[in-house]
Amino acid sequence: MNPSRKNKPSTWQYILIGVFLFYMFVPIVSTYIFSVATRWDRTILPEGYTLNYYTQAFKASYFISSLKNSFILSIATVLVGLIIIVPTVYWVHVRVPYTKPLLDVLMILPFGIPAVVLALALVQVYNFAPLARSPVLLIGAVVIYSMPFMYRPVSNAIQAIDVITLTEAGQSLGANTFQLLRRVIIPNILTGIWSGSLLVFATVFAEFTLTKLIVGARFKTFPMLLVEYTRINGNTAAAFSVISFTIAWLASLLILWVGSKGQASYQKAIGAR
Amino acid sequence: MASIKARNRNKLDLLGVVPFLLFCLAFEIVPIILLIRGSLIDKATKAFTIKHYLALGAPLYINSFWNSIKLSGLTALIGCILGTLIAYAIYRWPSTRVQHALVTLSDVTTNFAGAPLAFAFIVILGMNGVITQFLLRYFNLQLYPKFSIYSFSGLVLAYVYFQIPLMILLVIPAFEGLKKEWFESAQSLGASNFQYWWRIGLPLLMPSIIAGLTLLFANAFGAYATAYTLVESQLSLVTLQIGFMIAGEVRHDPGIGMAMSVVSLILMGLSIGIYQLSARRAKWLVKSSS
Numbered sequence: 219m220n221p222s223r224k225n226k227p228s229t230w231q232y233i234l235i236g237v238f239l240f241y242m243f244v245p246i247v248s249t250y251i252f253s254v255a256t257r258w259d260r261t262i263l264p265e266g267y268t269l270n271y272y273t274q275a276f277k278a279s280y281f282i283s284s285l286k287n288s289f290i291l292s293i294a295t296v297l298v299g300l301i302i303i304v305p306t307v308y309w310v311h312v313r314v315p316y317t318k319p320l321l322d323v324l325m326i327l328p329f330g331i332p333a334v335v336l337a338l339a340l341v342q343v344y345n346f347a348p349l350a351r352s353p354v355l356l357i358g359a360v361v362i363y364s365m366p367f368m369y370r371p372v373s374n375a376i377q378a379i380d381v382i383t384l385t386e387a388g389q390s391l392g393a394n395t396f397q398l399l400r401r402v403i404i405p406n407i408l409t410g411i412w413s414g415s416l417l418v419f420a421t422v423f424a425e426f427t428l429t430k431l432i433v434g435a436r437f438k439t440f441p442m443l444l445v446e447y448t449r450i451n452g453n454t455a456a457a458f459s460v461i462s463f464t465i466a467w468l469a470s471l472l473i474l475w476v477g478s479k480g481q482a483s484y485q486k487a488i489g490a491r
Numbered sequence: 492m493a494s495i496k497a498r499n500r501n502k503l504d505l506l507g508v509v510p511f512l513l514f515c516l517a518f519e520i521v522p523i524i525l526l527i528r529g530s531l532i533d534k535a536t537k538a539f540t541i542k543h544y545l546a547l548g549a550p551l552y553i554n555s556f557w558n559s560i561k562l563s564g565l566t567a568l569i570g571c572i573l574g575t576l577i578a579y580a581i582y583r584w585p586s587t588r589v590q591h592a593l594v595t596l597s598d599v600t601t602n603f604a605g606a607p608l609a610f611a612f613i614v615i616l617g618m619n620g621v622i623t624q625f626l627l628r629y630f631n632l633q634l635y636p637k638f639s640i641y642s643f644s645g646l647v648l649a650y651v652y653f654q655i656p657l658m659i660l661l662v663i664p665a666f667e668g669l670k671k672e673w674f675e676s677a678q679s680l681g682a683s684n685f686q687y688w689w690r691i692g693l694p695l696l697m698p699s700i701i702a703g704l705t706l707l708f709a710n711a712f713g714a715y716a717t718a719y720t721l722v723e724s725q726l727s728l729v730t731l732q733i734g735f736m737i738a739g740e741v742r743h744d745p746g747i748g749m750a751m752s753v754v755s756l757i758l759m760g761l762s763i764g765i766y767q768l769s770a771r772r773a774k775w776l777v778k779s780s781s
Binding site: 225226227228230231234235237238239241242244245246248249252258259260262302303305306309310313314317321324326327328329330331332333334335336337338339340341342343344358359361362420421424426427430431434441444445448452455456458459462463466467470474 | 501504505507508510511514515517518519521522523525526529573576577580581583584585593595596598599600602603604605606607608609610611612613614615619621622624625628651652655656706709712713715716719720730733734736737738745748749752755756759760762763767
């Protein structure tokens with residue numbers, strides 16, 4: 219560990235961290251500046267500033283509908299994820315703890331399956347109406363992909379409370395499982411649920427691969443519109459990228475805020491990933 | 492009596508996980524099994540065949556696999572080395588506030604993959620990119636056509652962007668697991684800083700570093716959006732090829748796509764398997780040391 223902790227960082231530390239910050243920030247900051255620069259290919263700083271690209275971007279066809287589609291997809295995924303994961307995690311912890319290894323394997327599986335492979339498998343199997351290439355099929359795929367992000371925080375939150383005692387106390391007062399979940403368990407793991415939901419929301423909002431390959435142009439989401447514009451108009455694409463980055467930053471800040479309010483389940487979540 | 496009742500209840504309890512299992516079966520497990528089966532069946536005669544796998548010997552597919560493995564291996568290695576060094580710099584930083592901020596930054600940026608990130612790299616390193624122009628004007632350094640963001644080298648830069656922070660997140664807990672006493676005892680026995688790291692520190696970190704390396708490899712191998720935005724069809728990668736087959740942009744036997752998928756699944760399975768083993772070993776080292 220920590221041989222002789224000094225009060226001041228050494229030069230090599232400044233250099234490494236400097237390179238790291240440069241790498242992480244230059245592409246993003248440049249995109250922010252590029253999105254408001256009139257011309258920026260002859261000088262170090264842009265020659266002038268404008269908000270025109272944003273007005274153009276807002277007027278782009280599909281702008282509103284693609285944002286709407288992304289919101290629908292993200293929120294639907296969060297809801298489906300919550301419905302299938304929260305009760306299952308609770309049940310596994312309280313009633314059938316010996317199935318936990320199976321659950322853990324199922325949560326690692328999505329990391330081992332490239333998104334394109336899952337898309338190919340789903341498109342081949344569900345090639346009949348009404349499922350074929352439908353948003354419903356997409357939601358199924360995206361839920362599978364984002365499952366681990368929901369599972370970790372929720373599972374950590376459940377582990378952090380004495381779920382057995384709470385369950386027994388509730389049962390002795392005559393509550394059934396549904397009442398128990400709604401009145402006792404969920405209020406106690408709200409931090410985990412919020413962290414998981416925000417993580418899933420942010421991940422799905424940026425999702426491109428599954429959406430493009432399973433549904434395609436009929437259900438255009440925001441990332442799809444962005445990719446389209448990188449080939450048509452750089453300035454509009456920059457405005458779209460900025461919107462994308464901003465949503466990602468906001469979601470991360472919210473996750474941090476929620477996490478700091480709760481029992482730091484967020485830290486555990488990133489540690490586990 | 493009571494135990495039989497309890498056992499029966501336990502069996503009924505299993506029903507509680509059925510909805511979740513059905514969901515996984517429907518949207519993940521069964522389709523993947525059918526995909527594996529489909530890769531071994533001739534669509535016309537319905538008979539067993541390995542012709543789809545033999546077809547992968549064509550230069551296009553060999554090239555795709557070679558490019559994908561080269562890209563994933565190279566970016567995993569760069570990400571692993573730089574990520575470990577930066578993680579060490581963070582770990583040795585005197586202020587916990589700064590440490591926390593840097594870890595949080597890694598957590599945010601490792602998720603900045605895909606289209607917006609790819610475009611950000613076009614902004615700085617495209618033909619008229621900010622850095623491209625800056626280098627040309629002030630250092631008279633002409634990047635193009637030797638370097639291009641729309642090529643293999645461009646992809647390396649973009650991939651390393653999300654590989655480094657991921658490695659930092661994976662290896663920081665391992666640094667924190669190293670005990671101060673170990674360094675002090677090594678020092679009191681006359682070991683130099685270098686000797687400590689070479690003989691004690693690094694071997695203890697090794698499982699975490701290997702776990703990181705394999706996870707980074709899988710992470711890059713499965714990536715699609717960044718590559719699609721930057722190179723589309725100018726460079727053949729496994730994921731891009733499979734994508735073309737789904738979109739029907741190339742008229743190929745879907746069996747070949749399935750065979751490519753199965754080979755990818757095997758590669759990914761191997762990496763994730765090694766990752767799991769090393770991660771478990773790393774956890775064990777940390778646990779048994781405390």
